[in-house]
Amino acid sequence: MSDYDLIVLGAGPAGAAAAIKARSLGLSVAVIDEAPAAGGQVYRAPSPALTATQPDADREKGDALRAKLAASGAVLYANHRVWSLTSGFSVIAIGPDGPLTLEAPSLIVAAGAIERHIPVTGWTLPGVIGLAGATVLLKAHGVLPGRRVVVAGSGPLLLLVASKIVAAGGEVAAVVDAAPHTGWLARAGAMLARPDLMAKGAGWLLALLKARVPIHSGAAIRTIHGTDGVEAVTIGPVDRDWRPVGDAERTIAADAVCLGFGLLPATEVTRLLGAEHRYEPELGGWVPAVDASLQTSVPGLFVAGDGAGVRGADAAPLSGELAALGVISRLGRGGDLAREATKIATDWHRSSRFGAAMSALAMPPPGAAAMIAAETTVCRCEGLSRAKLDAAIAAGARTLADLKATTRCGMGPCGGRVCGEAAAMLIGAATGWDRATVGQPSARPPLRPVPLAAITGAFDYDNLPIPAPAPL
Amino acid sequence: MAGDLRIGSAWARTVSFRFDGELLTAREGETLAAALYAQGRRTLRMSRDDSGPRGAFCFMGVCQECVVSIDGRLTEACRTPVHNGLVVESVR
Numbered sequence: 001m002s003d004y005d006l007i008v009l010g011a012g013p014a015g016a017a018a019a020i021k022a023r024s025l026g027l028s029v030a031v032i033d034e035a036p037a038a039g040g041q042v043y044r045a046p047s048p049a050l051t052a053t054q055p056d057a058d059r060e061k062g063d064a065l066r067a068k069l070a071a072s073g074a075v076l077y078a079n080h081r082v083w084s085l086t087s088g089f090s091v092i093a094i095g096p097d098g099p100l101t102l103e104a105p106s107l108i109v110a111a112g113a114i115e116r117h118i119p120v121t122g123w124t125l126p127g128v129i130g131l132a133g134a135t136v137l138l139k140a141h142g143v144l145p146g147r148r149v150v151v152a153g154s155g156p157l158l159l160l161v162a163s164k165i166v167a168a169g170g171e172v173a174a175v176v177d178a179a180p181h182t183g184w185l186a187r188a189g190a191m192l193a194r195p196d197l198m199a200k201g202a203g204w205l206l207a208l209l210k211a212r213v214p215i216h217s218g219a220a221i222r223t224i225h226g227t228d229g230v231e232a233v234t235i236g237p238v239d240r241d242w243r244p245v246g247d248a249e250r251t252i253a254a255d256a257v258c259l260g261f262g263l264l265p266a267t268e269v270t271r272l273l274g275a276e277h278r279y280e281p282e283l284g285g286w287v288p289a290v291d292a293s294l295q296t297s298v299p300g301l302f303v304a305g306d307g308a309g310v311r312g313a314d315a316a317p318l319s320g321e322l323a324a325l326g327v328i329s330r331l332g333r334g335g336d337l338a339r340e341a342t343k344i345a346t347d348w349h350r351s352s353r354f355g356a357a358m359s360a361l362a363m364p365p366p367g368a369a370a371m372i373a374a375e376t377t378v379c380r381c382e383g384l385s386r387a388k389l390d391a392a393i394a395a396g397a398r399t400l401a402d403l404k405a406t407t408r409c410g411m412g413p414c415g416g417r418v419c420g421e422a423a424a425m426l427i428g429a430a431t432g433w434d435r436a437t438v439g440q441p442s443a444r445p446p447l448r449p450v451p452l453a454a455i456t457g458a459f460d461y462d463n464l465p466i467p468a469p470a471p472l
Numbered sequence: 473m474a475g476d477l478r479i480g481s482a483w484a485r486t487v488s489f490r491f492d493g494e495l496l497t498a499r500e501g502e503t504l505a506a507a508l509y510a511q512g513r514r515t516l517r518m519s520r521d522d523s524g525p526r527g528a529f530c531f532m533g534v535c536q537e538c539v540v541s542i543d544g545r546l547t548e549a550c551r552t553p554v555h556n557g558l559v560v561e562s563v564r
Contacts, residue, residue, distance in 0.1 A: 036553075047553075124522075133528070134531075136550075137531060140506075228515060380535070380537065383520070412536070414534060418534065
């Protein structure tokens with residue numbers, strides 16, 4: 001017996017739009033999200049303690065999304081963390097009040113994206129944070145990443161984070177972008193399709209130039225120095241394939257580093273449920289294979305938003321609506337929706353171009369593996385250096401599962417979500433295989449760390465019905 | 473790193489909590505990871521592998537670097553709102 005017609009995983013722009021659309025056509029809908037409120041990362045609800053800051057377009061969009069979702073009649077399970085699923089579909093989560101299992105014949109996975117990381121010596125020091133994490137600190141908490149910050153990596157988040165730090169009164173010691181200037185120019189066609197977003201990016205750039213922030217293109221961090229935290233950062237040039245070249249290094253004093261190399265679709269759920277995936281570098285890497293209605297190879301399993309391929313926040317709601325129409329058609333409810341679906345699909349493809357161009361810009365070329373030094377910690381959870389992983393690869397490890405089995409890389413509490421791409425890059429560098437050939441990690445429950453007590457609930461050994469021993 | 477990294481804006485009530493015995497303040501509802509980071513308490517534990525200091529990295533429940541102990545239970549500081557009287561221990 002199903003609890004709902006549809007379960008949506010993720011209450012960001014894609015998941016919320018999917019739920020609202022499905023509700024408007026009469027389906028019963030549950031939405032599950034890890035965060036305390038809907039909005040996802042991009043429209044993350046500000047901390048309730050942060051009562052008044054400057055008006056912010058993202059905040060307003062988030063408030064509108066939360067209001068519409070609340071009014072839709074979809075049931076939102078906030079603060080719930082999905083840790084396992086079975087086909088058919090059962091969704092198993094942990095919430096503030098304990099375990100939750102929900103069943104539905106249709107599932108839309110709108111799990112968003114996670115950040116891609118290329119490790120650098122010193123990136124485990126306190127004060128080195130992800131670029132995406134920096135947006136959480138700045139937007140949701142009103143906290144600066146540091147007093148004097150190096151913002152490094154690739155992709156549009158570099159400019160966003162640097163400009164937010166400057167706007168909040170912090171100092172950006174340098175922006176360090178591995179992509180050459182020409183990378184942005186090569187994507188200009190897609191960017192010109194969205195003059196509004198171009199203007200947003202140009203505004204960030206202008207604010208940085210005005211604050212005299214040095215912007216190093218075609219450069220990367222070589223070492224982050226410090227004892228108890230970040231004290232300085234050494235940067236140096238990289239070639240077009242992102243390999244460090246030459247000894248034109250410079251060392252910059254800084255107390256924090258924001259680091260990230262674009263976004264990866266979060267595909268744990270579709271992998272766990274056995275859906276087929278394809279490698280699409282323009283969409284951030286491995287994505288679920290889908291039909292025109294965004295249904296995966298598993299009947300009833302749909303995807304939307306950045307988890308279906310990183311296309312950005314503007315495209316996300318359209319993909320959510322498209323997936324919702326797909327679910328309704330499959331359930332045989334809602335009449336003829338083909339014309340509406342075609343229109344939404346057209347708008348979705350148009351609005352995807354900009355986000356996909358940004359995603360491609362952040363994508364590391366194969367040579368980027370040369371940025372990782374032998375002594376650099378790659379797997380933070382298990383404390384594994386590149387040298388240890390390279391040794392395992394030299395000894396025959398050819399897949400991420402091989403590396404996991406032989407070194408424990410990816411077996412720690414993060415589940416390989418921080419180090420997985422770097423480990424795949426190392427296999428690629430040693431074998432000459434491209435990223436598609438190296439393949440994906442397997443997904444296994446628990447998808448998130450789960451306290452055993454949260455699963456067992458009020459279970460107590462004393463409650464076990466043990467019969468009294470027979471008299472001797 | 474000295475000083476408070478919070479951007480001057482209007483905040484609701486201030487609450488206090490303990491981290492390894494030290495009395496610290498937070499804005500009510502702020503996550504523990506943000507409150508500790510903003511006050512310069514960036515080292516949350518020492519790595520078992522290289523004994524190096526570690527602190528919050530992703531701030532969104534992915535990396536598990538900010539795990540602390542509350543009432544004997546391992547908890548991600550970035551997913552824990554601070555409330556008055558919260559007692560937090562680092563994980564050794």
